[in-house]
Amino acid sequence: MSDVNNATTAPNSALAAERAEDEYTGPMLAADGTPLKRSLNRALRRQKISALLLIAPLLIFVLVTFVAPIADMLFRSVENKIVQDTLPRTTTELKNWDSEGGELPDQAVYKSLYQDIYVAQERKLHTRLGSRLNYELTGASSLFRKSGRGVDDIGEVYQDQFEDLNAFWKKGENWNDVLGSDAWLATMKDWKKASGDAQPPFEMRDGIADILPQTANYYLIFADFVQNEDNDNLYKEDPWPLVYSAFYDDLTGPTAEQIAAYAGPGATELAQAAAAAPSFDSVDYAQAFADIDKDWVELPIWQTIATYSPRFTNGYFLNAVDMQKTPDGPALRPDDERIYWTLFKRTLFMSVCITLSCILLGYPVGWILANLPARTANLLMILVLLPFWTSLLVRTSAWKVMLQQQGVINDTLVWLGVVADDSRLALINNQTGTIIAMTHILLPFMILPLYSVMKTVPPSYLRAAKSLGATNWTAFWRVYFPQSVPGIGAGSILVFILSIGYYITPEIVGGRTGTFISNRIAYHISSSLNWGLAAALGAILLAVVLGLYYAYDKIVGIDNVKLGG
Amino acid sequence: MVALTPISRKPVSFYVPVAAAAGAIAGLFVGTANGSGFLGVIIGAIIAGALAFLLTQIVKNEKLGRWATTIIVAGVGYFMAGIPGLIIGAAFGWFFGWFSFWLYEGRYRAKVAPYLTPGQVLWHFAFRVICGAIFVFLITPILVVMPLSFNAENFFTFTPEMLSFDPAGYSLKHYRDFFNSSDWQGAVWNSIKIAPAATFLSVSFGTLAAIGLSQQHVPFRRAIMAILISPMIVPLIISAAGMYFFYSRVGLQGTYLGVVLAHAALGIPFVIITVTATLVGFDRSLTRAAANMGANPVTTFFRVQMPLILPGVISGGLFAFITSFDEVVVVLFVGSAGQKTLPWQMFTGLREQISPTILAVATILVGISICLLTVVELLRRRSERLRGMSPT
Numbered sequence: 001m002s003d004v005n006n007a008t009t010a011p012n013s014a015l016a017a018e019r020a021e022d023e024y025t026g027p028m029l030a031a032d033g034t035p036l037k038r039s040l041n042r043a044l045r046r047q048k049i050s051a052l053l054l055i056a057p058l059l060i061f062v063l064v065t066f067v068a069p070i071a072d073m074l075f076r077s078v079e080n081k082i083v084q085d086t087l088p089r090t091t092t093e094l095k096n097w098d099s100e101g102g103e104l105p106d107q108a109v110y111k112s113l114y115q116d117i118y119v120a121q122e123r124k125l126h127t128r129l130g131s132r133l134n135y136e137l138t139g140a141s142s143l144f145r146k147s148g149r150g151v152d153d154i155g156e157v158y159q160d161q162f163e164d165l166n167a168f169w170k171k172g173e174n175w176n177d178v179l180g181s182d183a184w185l186a187t188m189k190d191w192k193k194a195s196g197d198a199q200p201p202f203e204m205r206d207g208i209a210d211i212l213p214q215t216a217n218y219y220l221i222f223a224d225f226v227q228n229e230d231n232d233n234l235y236k237e238d239p240w241p242l243v244y245s246a247f248y249d250d251l252t253g254p255t256a257e258q259i260a261a262y263a264g265p266g267a268t269e270l271a272q273a274a275a276a277a278p279s280f281d282s283v284d285y286a287q288a289f290a291d292i293d294k295d296w297v298e299l300p301i302w303q304t305i306a307t308y309s310p311r312f313t314n315g316y317f318l319n320a321v322d323m324q325k326t327p328d329g330p331a332l333r334p335d336d337e338r339i340y341w342t343l344f345k346r347t348l349f350m351s352v353c354i355t356l357s358c359i360l361l362g363y364p365v366g367w368i369l370a371n372l373p374a375r376t377a378n379l380l381m382i383l384v385l386l387p388f389w390t391s392l393l394v395r396t397s398a399w400k401v402m403l404q405q406q407g408v409i410n411d412t413l414v415w416l417g418v419v420a421d422d423s424r425l426a427l428i429n430n431q432t433g434t435i436i437a438m439t440h441i442l443l444p445f446m447i448l449p450l451y452s453v454m455k456t457v458p459p460s461y462l463r464a465a466k467s468l469g470a471t472n473w474t475a476f477w478r479v480y481f482p483q484s485v486p487g488i489g490a491g492s493i494l495v496f497i498l499s500i501g502y503y504i505t506p507e508i509v510g511g512r513t514g515t516f517i518s519n520r521i522a523y524h525i526s527s528s529l530n531w532g533l534a535a536a537l538g539a540i541l542l543a544v545v546l547g548l549y550y551a552y553d554k555i556v557g558i559d560n561v562k563l564g565g
Numbered sequence: 566m567v568a569l570t571p572i573s574r575k576p577v578s579f580y581v582p583v584a585a586a587a588g589a590i591a592g593l594f595v596g597t598a599n600g601s602g603f604l605g606v607i608i609g610a611i612i613a614g615a616l617a618f619l620l621t622q623i624v625k626n627e628k629l630g631r632w633a634t635t636i637i638v639a640g641v642g643y644f645m646a647g648i649p650g651l652i653i654g655a656a657f658g659w660f661f662g663w664f665s666f667w668l669y670e671g672r673y674r675a676k677v678a679p680y681l682t683p684g685q686v687l688w689h690f691a692f693r694v695i696c697g698a699i700f701v702f703l704i705t706p707i708l709v710v711m712p713l714s715f716n717a718e719n720f721f722t723f724t725p726e727m728l729s730f731d732p733a734g735y736s737l738k739h740y741r742d743f744f745n746s747s748d749w750q751g752a753v754w755n756s757i758k759i760a761p762a763a764t765f766l767s768v769s770f771g772t773l774a775a776i777g778l779s780q781q782h783v784p785f786r787r788a789i790m791a792i793l794i795s796p797m798i799v800p801l802i803i804s805a806a807g808m809y810f811f812y813s814r815v816g817l818q819g820t821y822l823g824v825v826l827a828h829a830a831l832g833i834p835f836v837i838i839t840v841t842a843t844l845v846g847f848d849r850s851l852t853r854a855a856a857n858m859g860a861n862p863v864t865t866f867f868r869v870q871m872p873l874i875l876p877g878v879i880s881g882g883l884f885a886f887i888t889s890f891d892e893v894v895v896v897l898f899v900g901s902a903g904q905k906t907l908p909w910q911m912f913t914g915l916r917e918q919i920s921p922t923i924l925a926v927a928t929i930l931v932g933i934s935i936c937l938l939t940v941v942e943l944l945r946r947r948s949e950r951l952r953g954m955s956p957t
Contacts, residue, residue, distance in 0.1 A: 048784055055783070057773060062793055065830040066804065069811035364699060365700070365703075389941075391934065396915065397911065397923050398706035401713065408709055416597055443703060507916065521802050521806060522805075
């Protein structure tokens with residue numbers, strides 16, 4: 001509080017300074033001798049800081065619990081790292097492939113595909129990639145599942161040949177003796193799983209990575225997987241077939257001389273294998289994949305993988321507006337697949353309907369509340385506030401109960417003879433149901449702002465207009481209505497914002513034709529698990545709402561939002 | 566504006582046809598319900614017109630006439646349709662008795678401005694009838710749920726037994742189901758555990774921030790306000806989606822803490838709005854006076870500022886509480902089965918196996934909302950009185 005004291009005593013000291021003007025001609029001084037201007041500035045700065053300090057905890061709280069999740073969602077709508085993470089080698093190789101050339105990718109791509117899918121299927125990631133690509137290309141999901149099962153056979157070609165050549169290569173212990181460093185082998189042999197200690201992490205023997213680069217590479221992946229994901233004893237674990245194919249590649253590769261010079265454990269077996277390898281049956285990877293599924297030797301899957309290789313994609317957004325990525329750039333989907341545009345149109349149309357019916361019903365109520373004597377108006381206000389305070393679920397269930405074929409409304413109508421018993425109105429599970437229920441639910445949000453604006457319009461204006469010769473209609477339309485427009489604006493934007501993102505009520509009374517875009521978002525999050533598309537749809541909806549929010553802020557000001565009258 | 570319009574008795578040629586027209590409308594409904602709308606209109610018009618004439622020209626004693634009409638029409642209704650007929654008949658009888666004298670004595674003009682033309686008077690009352698219909702629309706869903714929750718059957722409509730006020734048609738069985746079902750009770754407990762914690766977080770952070778925001782000089786005030794209010798504006802499904810993705814990343818998804826944090830964020834705008842509204846009328850010189858007398862800022866806050874803004878804080882808290890207590894979309898995504906709240910349970914109930922137990926729960930919730938509404942209204946009035954903003 002001392003800053004406030006400073007600020008308030010400053011005028012006194014200014015007076016004192018004025019009296020002392022004869023002797024002192026410099027800048028005005030505060031009581032403590034600093035120039036007044038600086039002293040006031042300091043007080044102001046302190047005030048600002050103290051205000052910010054009071055706000056800071058909440059601001060940080062909201063940023064972490066609310067703004068960060070929204071930002072994360074926006075990020076997800078363009079993020080696409082699953083393709084690159086699951087197929088790192090394939091996507092690198094594919095960069096050199098011309099997706100429009102009409103040619104299939106070369107052997108190197110198929111080989112890296114084999115390596116990628118092998119690692120992915122061990123980690124059970126290939127099905128996730130499959131379902132991701134299935135959003136873009138139907139059939140990708142089953143293709144990847146099939147391939148996950150098939151890649152084992154490809155590697156076993158080499159595995160069998162090496163094992164036939166020498167049983168030495170069959171055992172995990174032997175592989176570890178060759179590839180592992182001595183220090184690691186020593187600690188590893190002492191380790192017991194039952195002891196509960198962490199497994200000593202695998203270390204490569206010095207120099208192995210130079211002579212058997214690919215084997216070392218895949219063995220490291222294998223070791224990491226066994227030790228950290230499977231939690232098995234690496235020393236006893238037989239390597240993946242993938243390691244054998246890498247081993248074959250090394251033995252027939254450019255490091256033959258270094259292999260010949262190798263003198264560590266298993267040198268004789270290695271030399272024998274190096275001598276035999278060139279005469280092994282080799283694998284035609286493209287053919288092998290064609291055997292798994294002929295889709296692999298057709299263009300669409302490769303084009304899809306190539307299109308979705310980058311870390312970020314606008315694919316989800318294109319999907320959300322019924323477009324798709326093609327090799328020639330974005331294009332509209334076929335007519336029968338355009339569901340989101342219909343859904344956006346329906347959401348907008350129904351929100352407009354709801355807003356209009358809220359204006360239609362809310363305007364008379366706002367008028368009568370504003371023009372009745374305070375006591376009566378307060379009583380009637382309860383009828384508006386009670387629904388406002390009642391649980392949304394209660395109101396929704398009430399409407400579900402009332403709108404049913406055998407519900408209260410239909411029963412009453414039948415009893416009154418308005419409709420026949422066999423032609424009861426279909427009021428639920430369609431747009432009518434959603435509009436009726438949501439109009440009721442959002443009506444208080446229209447009445448309250450209308451009421452607070454109408455209360456400020458003096459009734460004498462209308463009387464004055466009439467005494468000047470205006471007809472009833474002119475007096476209302478030219479005098480009263482323009483003054484109530486701010487209330488209509490505030491209420492409409494509020495109702496529109498709320499209705500456009502509604503989820504619960506359409507989900508329960510909307511059936512199939514009365515649902516909103518938000519129901520689709522929820523469906524993609526919880527059922528189809530296409531989170532990226534859900535995030536993109538959400539981002540579009542968010543953009544619309546924020547635009548309206550901005551308009552609301554301009555028209556009404558967020559500070560003027562009032563609750564409960 | 567209280568108009569003192571002199572009133573006088575009206576000629577028969579005016580009020581008998583008007584009463585007959587009203588009778589025709591009533592007759593239309595009774596008639597269609599019994600098979601013939603046209604006949605109903607004719608009979609209704611004749612009865613109402615004759616009744617108006619009879620009451621005003623022959624009986625003349627208003628009290629006696631109105632009671633007699635009520636009882637006679639109720640009796641006729643009882644013979645036609647039993648107890649429901651009795652009630653409807655009594656209502657009709659009372660209405661037409663009152664209506665006849667209202668027209669005859671010209672009382673309808675008493676409270677409207679003297680210079681209005683008959684057309685304007687008609688519009689004045691037609692407008693009130695329209696407003697009345699809208700109020701009925703607003704309140705009916707809530708009123709319908711309550712009696713239906715005492716239904717003895719598993720139906721969602723009024724059974725004939727209920728309509729004839731047969732005690733056998735009513736029971737507390739859905740309430741028993743609610744109190745005996747472990748699903749529902751678990752949901753109630755979860756709601757009771759989550760809502761107060763979320764309310765506490767939003768009120769404590771929100772009050773501090775509201776005090777900060779209502780200082781004279783706050784840099785970036787509009788931007789900060791926009792961020793703090795945004796949880797109320799952003800559609801719930803988007804908040805829910807974002808929180809679901811983000812909380813899964815940081816391991817809060819499916820935890821009690823996660824749901825509490827999410828609900829606290831949703832409740833914050835309400836606290837900010839109500840508390841800043843209260844602070845508008847807060848006299849800053851009071852804190853200076855307290856500081857002047859040697860109170861430190863903490864004492865000043867708790868002994869001077871807090872008691873004065875307490876009504877706003879409490880109603881903000883109630884808003885935050887009801888937000889969390891009512892919230893279903895976010896908890897549906899952020900929570901897991903262990904955090905199943907009451908609205909969630911209702912939502913599943915409505916979507917999957919709809920059972921009338923929901924109506925019992927709904928009635929209980931309406932009761933709770935009425936209590937909360939009363940408290941908030943009382944607080945609002947008290948706060949306005951304290952700040953001298955309202956004459957009462």
